[in-house]
Amino acid sequence: MNNPNNSYTKFSHLGMAIDPIHVGTGGNRLGRVDSTIVRDPATQIPKIPGSSLAGTYRSYSAMAEGKYPQCAGVGLPQSDGTGGHCGKPDCPICTVYGFARGQEGGFAGLAAFSDAHVLLFPVPTRKGVYWITSPNTMRFFSIEIELSQSAGLYLLDPTNSNSPLNLGWLMLPIMGLKKEVVNKIQEKLQDLKVPDYVIEKVGVVSDDLFAHVVNSNLEVRTSVSINPETGAAEDGALFTYEALPRTTFLYWEIVCKNPNHYRINSKPVSFKQNPQMEDVHYITQKAHPFFEHLGIGGMGTRGMGRIKVLV
Numbered sequence: 001m002n003n004p005n006n007s008y009t010k011f012s013h014l015g016m017a018i019d020p021i022h023v024g025t026g027g028n029r030l031g032r033v034d035s036t037i038v039r040d041p042a043t044q045i046p047k048i049p050g051s052s053l054a055g056t057y058r059s060y061s062a063m064a065e066g067k068y069p070q071c072a073g074v075g076l077p078q079s080d081g082t083g084g085h086c087g088k089p090d091c092p093i094c095t096v097y098g099f100a101r102g103q104e105g106g107f108a109g110l111a112a113f114s115d116a117h118v119l120l121f122p123v124p125t126r127k128g129v130y131w132i133t134s135p136n137t138m139r140f141f142s143i144e145i146e147l148s149q150s151a152g153l154y155l156l157d158p159t160n161s162n163s164p165l166n167l168g169w170l171m172l173p174i175m176g177l178k179k180e181v182v183n184k185i186q187e188k189l190q191d192l193k194v195p196d197y198v199i200e201k202v203g204v205v206s207d208d209l210f211a212h213v214v215n216s217n218l219e220v221r222t223s224v225s226i227n228p229e230t231g232a233a234e235d236g237a238l239f240t241y242e243a244l245p246r247t248t249f250l251y252w253e254i255v256c257k258n259p260n261h262y263r264i265n266s267k268p269v270s271f272k273q274n275p276q277m278e279d280v281h282y283i284t285q286k287a288h289p290f291f292e293h294l295g296i297g298g299m300g301t302r303g304m305g306r307i308k309v310l311v
Ligand SMILES: [Zn+2]
Pocket: 067, 071, 085, 086, 087, 088, 091, 092, 093, 094, 095
């Protein structure tokens, strides 16, 4: 997998929300909630777009590398021409995350970020929290799950669960999966460092039900807009927003391109001597402690958005 002649290597990541996570669409005052979350257009399941992830990773890697703020952000120079991305072949931030300007134009960057998808979603039941996933989600890992009927909750461990269980307001009969499928799911979740106490309480529902269950169990919070000049609440400034709840597990991939296949302003990439794809990945990893403390998606000051990266 890590052949140095490959043109790219894919790295898997799993994170657990330790706060509610709100990555907004930017659109306000639409429908029931004022500030909606980004959703996948096909599945209607909330996600964190790769572009948001990349921007957050970039800022935090730049902090870790002492390149903040100049090589973070969108990189546009000030009106006097100073500031902005340095765009140098030895800059770990501009080479890994790209830059918008330079003698030979911009550079897309050596790391590319997928969207972060909901892998396991926590739902309250009368038997405590269960973490729900779906066949479509498990297809990320080439695991095929066939459900004998769409209205059922397929527990990895259905023992001692004869009576139906409620997922929020939805009552579902308990079903079991084939042993080989259960083993595959368990192994994959263990690979991803999902804690055992979570794996024990994983259930699968159909893709349609998954979208319903996720969307009807999001956190909807109400908050007050504060006028930054007076520090007081603004008149009529009560607003609501939705968020992925605590202990949602999110999965994303970072594709790292081979630095030896690229030239920056006709020079080799040189943020370290003879950099490899693992070194590109290492620069992105430096952002992870910041995810756990500063979070993603704005509203950090409201106790939102922190993610603990497990893999
Ligand atoms: Zn730079």
